[in-house]
Amino acid sequence: MRAIGFNTSYEIDEENSLIEFKAEKPISSEFDIVVKVIAASMNPVDTKVRVNSAKDIILDDPKILGYDGIGVIESIGSKVTNFKQGDKVFYAGDVTKNGSNAQFQLIDSRIVALAPTSISDEEAVVLPLTSLTAWEAMFDRMNIDPSENKTILIIGGAGGVGSIATQIAKQTTNLTVIATASREETTKWCKDMGADHVVNHRDLVNSVNEAGFESIDYIFNVANTFIHWDSMAELIAPQGKICSIVDTEEPIDINKLKAKSVTFIWEFMFTRAMFNTKDIQKQxxxxxxxxxxxxxxxxxxxxxxxxxxxxxENFKAAHKLSESGKAVGKTAIIF
Amino acid sequence: MRAIGFNTSYEIDEENSLIEFKAEKPISSEFDIVVKVIAASMNPVDTKVRVNSAKDIILDDPKILGYDGIGVIESIGSKVTNFKQGDKVFYAGDVTKNGSNAQFQLIDSRIVALAPTSISDEEAVVLPLTSLTAWEAMFDRMNIDPSENKTILIIGGAGGVGSIATQIAKQTTNLTVIATASREETTKWCKDMGADHVVNHRDLVNSVNEAGFESIDYIFNVANTFIHWDSMAELIAPQGKICSIVDTEEPIDINKLKAKSVTFIWEFMFTRAMFNTKDIQKQxxxxxxxxxxxxxxxxxxxxxxxxxxxxxENFKAAHKLSESGKAVGKTAIIF
Known part of the structure; x- marks a missing residue:
């Protein structure tokens, strides 16, 4: 089968930053299914894996990138009972395995679901990774009770995860959503996603206060953990919760959260698949x-x-757009 | 009334590290009651406040230390409906207010309860602060479901909080309790408290593994957050939770918890009183x-x-014992 990936970490503009190659078509077994991929989408993790996972080495077999995918089930393993050949599914994959940037992909059936039927393939394929991240962050990590009349601050409201988190929060909970943006275009985007308030993350504490909030019950940081740490510590309510998905560049003064008995939680969407947790089916x-x-x-x-x-060419352009940090919303590559 | 406290931060051996002085007897109002104190107990917070809160300054009014207290209600405020004059109550107090090292103490009725009747005053007075800390950590912060057959590692099992946490976990949940100790005396103490396993915190990962556990669902650190950080990151199960009550000496690499989507939570027993949270009555x-x-x-x-x-003299001796770090279990001062 045709596949796109890399065998050494290069800057995207280098000729071999992404390469096309022939790979063995995978075979389904047990819980694993084989999907004939229709489209993939870009997430920051694609570029991070490309840039960081083969520095100064050459992989024997090129790694196939791509986490979000949509496609039609080609074959199922012996333990798969809830899907059949021909079902159209979408998923966010497993960072430890080969991905969706190929004609066929092997994937655990316990982390896929039937794709939406009311939208196009390219509209659907951008949803899994960001939706899973936002959902797990709010309901599995911060354990938000949808009936609570509380506040959530989404730092980085216009990005992929921020956009879907805002929609999920507004559609499934009583939370008041305060999203952050700093440009006119991103502010408008956040409002389109349903944010009740859009504040500026370049002056976060004042901006949140000016929007009428002294403290915030839940903070979901999808932008930068280190830069916003002190502001989050100041804004979070006593006994509040902060969830982040972004590594910190430097060690952190966690003592700042102590007097208020604050909870800090990581959300990493690949945890369940990576560790094959008992609750993997939850995805x-x-x-x-x-x-x-x-x-x-x-x-x-x-x-x-x-x-x-x-x-x-298309995958390189998509990586480049993602790395620019300027993308609003998400990018799909339809095969 | 007679009171014991300090107006400058001194080492405990200095003459004026603790002083006796006359203070105004407090007056009850609203939710606040006045208690005629019978006994107090020592916690690390007593010495920390003494040593840190009046460095190089002289307070106009000496600060009265003492958080754990037991006594008889002398008068109640207008909003108090669940207690009456003459009730014997115990409590862990409010670090922002004057404490129990005095003949009388003003305290919010929403953070006190009727004292046990089956044990002596000195046996009862050592319980509130450690019990509240352990209970809040396990049930309000880590949100442990008592019916789960999971594991908890209590780092610092022989201290005040560790001892009571072990008992509460064993008596009210299905948790398997692994407590840490490093000396023969403390190991025996942990077993007396009911720990299922006692492991050595000087070689934590190996010691836990040798006890038969590859990973731990909940870690409650009452000893040292910084020293045990890497071991906790290694031992904690995917999607596990770590709760600590001890400030870190240095910034922390929180990224180590990310791949497993781990939760880190502070428990600070004074949060509810300090911020007058809506759920203050929970204490x-x-x-x-x-x-x-x-x-x-x-x-x-x-x-x-x-x-x-x-x-x-007695309060100084109690502070000195607490500062030695060698105390097993808790110290009471009966007036």
Whole structure:
């Protein structure tokens, strides 16, 4: 089969930063299914893995990138009971395995769900990774009770995860959503996603206070943990919770959260698959919930850019756009 | 009234590290009651406040230390409905207010409970602060479900909080309790408290592994957050939770918890009183639960040393013992 990946970490502009190669078509077994991939989407993790995982080495077998995927089931393993050949599924994959940037992909059926039927493939494929991240952060990590009349601050509201987190929070909970943005375009985007308030993360504490909030019950940081640490410590309510998905560049003064008995939680969407946790099936259940919300028109796709065609050129352009940090919403590559 | 406290931060051996002075007897109002104090106990926070809160300054009014207290209600405020004059209550106080090292103390009725009747005053007075800390850590912060067959590692099992945490975990949950100790005396103490396993915190990862555990669902650190950080990161299960009550000496590499989507939570027993949170009454409810467990003989006092008499000499000796770090169990001062 045709696949796109890399065998050494290069800057994206280098000729071999991404390469096309022939790979063995995978074979389904046990819980694993083989999907004929229709489209993939870009997430920051694609570029991070490309840049960091093969520095100064050459991999024997090139690594296939791509986490978000949508496709049709080609074959199922012996333990798969809830899907059949021909089902169209979408998923966010497993960072420890080969990904969706190939004609066929092997994936654990317990982390896939039937794709939405009311939107296009490229609109659907941008949803899994960000939706799972946002859902797990709010409900599995911060353990938010949807009926609570509390506040959530989403730092980085216009990015992929921030956009979908805002929609999920507004559509499934009583939370008041304060999203952050700093440009006119991103501020408008956050409002389109349903944010009740949009504040500026360049002056976060004052900006939140000026919007009428002295403290915040839940903070979901999808932008920068280190830069916003002191502001988060100041804004978080006593006994509040902060969830982040972004590594810190430097060690952190966690004592700042102590007097208020604050909870700090990491959300890493690959944890369940990576450690094959007992609750791995939860990811399939969450994705099924996302499909349902989409097909009820409660959640809209965050797609903003589509590249047409399975080519190194298109994947390179998509990586470059992601690395620019300027992307609003999400990018799909349709094969 | 007679009171013991300090107006400058001194080492305990200095003459004026603690002084006796006359203070105004407090007056009850609203939710606040006045208690005629019978006994106090020592916690690390007493020495920390003494040493750190008046460095190179002289306070106009000496600060009265003492958080744990037991006594008889002398008068109640207008909003107090659940207690009456003459009730014997115990409590862990409020670090922002004057404490129990005085003949009378003003305290918010929403953080006190009727004292146990089956044990002595000195046995009872050592319980509130440690019990509240352990209870809040396990049930309000880590949100442990008592019915789960999971594991908890208590780092610092022989200290005041560790001792009571072990008992509460064993008596009210299905948790397997692994407590840490490093000396023969403390190892025996941990077993007496009910720990299922006692492991050595000087070689924590190996010691836990040798006890038969590859990973741990909940870690409660009451010893040293910084020193044990890497071991905790290694031992904690994917999606596990770590709660600490001890400030770190240096900034921390929190990224180590990310791949497993781990939760890190501070427990600070004074948060509810300090910020007058909406759920402040929860502390009274928890203490009432502790009283009930004690009077059902499910929890035993962690008292190991009693000083008799309200004197500067006795309080100094109690501070000195606490600062030695060698105390096993808890110290009471009975007036």
């Amino acid at each position: 399939s259940d969450i994705l099924a919930e996302i499909t349902s919300l989409v097909d009820q028109s409660k959640i809209k796709s965050t797609l903003s850019k589509t590249f047409n065609g399975f080519s190194v | 009274s409810d928890i203490l009432a639960e502790i009283t009930s467990l004690v009077d059902q003989s499910k929890i035993k006092s962690t008292l190991s040393k009693t000083f008799n008499g309200f004197s500067v």
